[in-house]
Amino acid sequence: MESLPIISDEFGRDAKGRFAVGNTGKPKGAINKTTKDLKQFITNFLNEKAFEIPLIWDTLEDKDKATLFLHLAKLVMPKNQSESENEENFKPVTVEIVLPDGRTLDDVMNELKPE
Numbered sequence: 001m002e003s004l005p006i007i008s009d010e011f012g013r014d015a016k017g018r019f020a021v022g023n024t025g026k027p028k029g030a031i032n033k034t035t036k037d038l039k040q041f042i043t044n045f046l047n048e049k050a051f052e053i054p055l056i057w058d059t060l061e062d063k064d065k066a067t068l069f070l071h072l073a074k075l076v077m078p079k080n081q082s083e084s085e086n087e088e089n090f091k092p093v094t095v096e097i098v099l100p101d102g103r104t105l106d107d108v109m110n111e112l113k114p115e
């Protein structure tokens with residue numbers, strides 16, 4: 001069986017449209033265009049609506065405040081890695097969010113603690 005010739009197009013595919021030997025397709029870590037566009041849309045939306053968070057916060061019950069806080073924390077905290085990777089690549093992240101009234105989230109969390 002003879003091998004098909006490689007067509008030297010921008011994608012490096014053979015005559016049947018398969019990737020040529022050594023070309024595995026999308027590079028590792030490459031982001032899909034739809035995913036990239038969606039992430040940008042969400043980032044823009046959150047940037048536009050960030051001023052509303054304190055207003056929403058004041059209307060929430062304590063359990064909903066905790067849920068909102070956890071969801072917002074996921075936006076700024078690094079993704080969880082396996083224990084061994086975590087120990088080798090641990091880079092602590094410190095984020096201070098200041099609300100429009102000058103309070104930080106630490107201040108708000110301290111206000112929520114029962115006395």
